[in-house]
Amino acid sequence: MTLMSIGPEAALLAIIIPALASLLILLSDKHPDIREGWTLLASVLCFLSVITLVPVILNGDDIEYTLFNIYPGLSIAYNVDAFGLIFAITSSSLWILVSIYSIGYMRTLNEHAQTRFYFCFAWAIFGALGIAFSKNLVTMYLHYEILTISTYPLVAHLETPEACAAGRKYLYYLLTSGCFFFIAIIVTYWLCGTTDFKPGGILSLASGSALLLQALFLCYLLGFMKAAWMPFHSWLPTAMIAPTPVSALLHAVAVVKAGVFGIIRVVCYIYGIDLMHALNLGIFLASLVSITVIMANLFAIGEDNLKRRLAYSTINQLSFILLGVAMLDPMGIMGGMMHIPFHGYMKITLFLCAGAIMAITGKENISEMAGIGRKMPITMIAFTVGALGMCGLPPAAGFISKWYICMGTIDAGMLIFLAVALVASILDAVYFFPIIKTAFFDEGNFDERDSGYMERSRAIYLFMIIPLAITAIFSVILCFAPDTLHVFELGRLAMINLFGGV
Numbered sequence: 001m002t003l004m005s006i007g008p009e010a011a012l013l014a015i016i017i018p019a020l021a022s023l024l025i026l027l028s029d030k031h032p033d034i035r036e037g038w039t040l041l042a043s044v045l046c047f048l049s050v051i052t053l054v055p056v057i058l059n060g061d062d063i064e065y066t067l068f069n070i071y072p073g074l075s076i077a078y079n080v081d082a083f084g085l086i087f088a089i090t091s092s093s094l095w096i097l098v099s100i101y102s103i104g105y106m107r108t109l110n111e112h113a114q115t116r117f118y119f120c121f122a123w124a125i126f127g128a129l130g131i132a133f134s135k136n137l138v139t140m141y142l143h144y145e146i147l148t149i150s151t152y153p154l155v156a157h158l159e160t161p162e163a164c165a166a167g168r169k170y171l172y173y174l175l176t177s178g179c180f181f182f183i184a185i186i187v188t189y190w191l192c193g194t195t196d197f198k199p200g201g202i203l204s205l206a207s208g209s210a211l212l213l214q215a216l217f218l219c220y221l222l223g224f225m226k227a228a229w230m231p232f233h234s235w236l237p238t239a240m241i242a243p244t245p246v247s248a249l250l251h252a253v254a255v256v257k258a259g260v261f262g263i264i265r266v267v268c269y270i271y272g273i274d275l276m277h278a279l280n281l282g283i284f285l286a287s288l289v290s291i292t293v294i295m296a297n298l299f300a301i302g303e304d305n306l307k308r309r310l311a312y313s314t315i316n317q318l319s320f321i322l323l324g325v326a327m328l329d330p331m332g333i334m335g336g337m338m339h340i341p342f343h344g345y346m347k348i349t350l351f352l353c354a355g356a357i358m359a360i361t362g363k364e365n366i367s368e369m370a371g372i373g374r375k376m377p378i379t380m381i382a383f384t385v386g387a388l389g390m391c392g393l394p395p396a397a398g399f400i401s402k403w404y405i406c407m408g409t410i411d412a413g414m415l416i417f418l419a420v421a422l423v424a425s426i427l428d429a430v431y432f433f434p435i436i437k438t439a440f441f442d443e444g445n446f447d448e449r450d451s452g453y454m455e456r457s458r459a460i461y462l463f464m465i466i467p468l469a470i471t472a473i474f475s476v477i478l479c480f481a482p483d484t485l486h487v488f489e490l491g492r493l494a495m496i497n498l499f500g501g502v
Contacts, residue, residue, distance in 0.1 A: 014049035079135035104463025123150035181223030201272020226259030244355025252348035286326035297427035324405035332408020370444025382472035397478035
């Protein structure tokens with residue numbers, strides 16, 4: 001396929017594939033093998049559709065598609081750019097691996113409502129890709145709300161009182177967040193007559209008073225509570241009651257990434273670097289997320305439940321991304337953009353490992369995992385790789401993106417935020433290294449009879465181990481070859497579009 005033969009319909013196809021797959025999943029309710037086959041096929045086709053767009057964008061061509069116009073300056077339209085492709089590649093590639101993992105996980109635990117699970121998961125990917133390729137705020141809002149609604153049944157999947165309560169809390173936070181997002185869109189349209197994303201922004205000091213623009217920015221931040229910045233974060237640890245593949249979706253594939261993606265869009269493509277400087281909004285954002293970066297790590301240290309500790313780690317890492325962007329410097333913003341896929345691969349590794357431990361051994365608390373690394377070496381080696389990346393240590397990809405973020409703080413002359421980044425990485429080590437020590441070096445009473453270890457491991461070993469091993473391997477590959485998934489090249493192109501070069 002030549003570059004000339006790739007038209008705007010290719011971007012629309014990548015978005016539509018998950019929606020079409022959801023219908024086929026429903027029709028295959030009575031045939032689990034066929035149902036899961038549709039899921040795997042759709043995930044592969046979706047990724048291939050996304051990756052074929054990369055050469056076109058790197059070649060400097062535009063890919064736009066307008067479904068329909070609502071009103072002058074308002075439309076449901078899609079546009080593929082370098083930054084959006086980074087998010088789309090992350091979501092579509094990880095969908096493949098989570099789908100494989102989910103088959104082993106859901107069957108091992110004999111979970112109910114599996115058709116609903118795969119159906120909602122497909123719609124969540126539809127929402128994520130629509131967000132990635134949105135040309136304007138209106139289109140992003142539509143997909144943002146689809147992502148919220150489609151993930152609610154996944155959070156409440158177990159249908160226990162606790163799970164239902166977690167689902168309600170999830171909706172309360174994110175639907176309220178959507179209201180703020182909607183208000184911000186209305187104000188932006190009133191000020192500019194458009195909601196289209198544009199490198200350098202569409203707002204200016206001539207658009208309205210400084211106080212109005214500052215209040216509008218706060219409204220946007222409240223509109224993106226999916227980024228889980230404090231104090232609007234508690235829905236995320238509560239949602240850890242969901243099955244592990246759902247946790248992976250929330251933390252690595254789509255949901256929280258949509259939150260930070262949206263904030264970066266607002267910073268760089270609605271406000272623009274110059275206006276952010278003029279209104280001192282970079283300092284405001286950096287100060288806000290610095291609190292979250294430190295506090296989330298302190299909460300993580302006190303958690304014994306592995307998934308909840310990982311949840312607080314995610315809250316920290318999301319704000320770490322925004323810390324880089326808040327520097328309003330090419331190095332910091334590029335580091336934040338790269339940390340979206342890098343964190344995605346590392347964090348999904350950690351959650352898939354946590355799920356494998358729970359499904360095979362029944363253990364959920366770190367204090368119960370003494371010696372488990374000697375019984376599940378592949379799982380815990382993969383976990384170690386992900387943990388090193390969270391701390392910003394080689395050989396995992398987190399070293400590269402965190403380096404760029406730290407260099408961004410230096411280039412911006414914000415050494416106080418460099419201190420925040422370094423302290424946060426030290427605190428990452430404080431709560432990750434004890435897990436590794438417990439697993440590999442402590443003596444435990446781990447018994448292969450626990451939760452039918454031998455029987456379960458024979459049945460689903462490959463379905464669960466292969467995906468987490470692949471994500472761990474990619475976490476290392478992306479450290480030494482960060483352009484493996486075109487992330488580095490796309491990041492540089494995004495910086496050229498924003499700053500005219502790096």
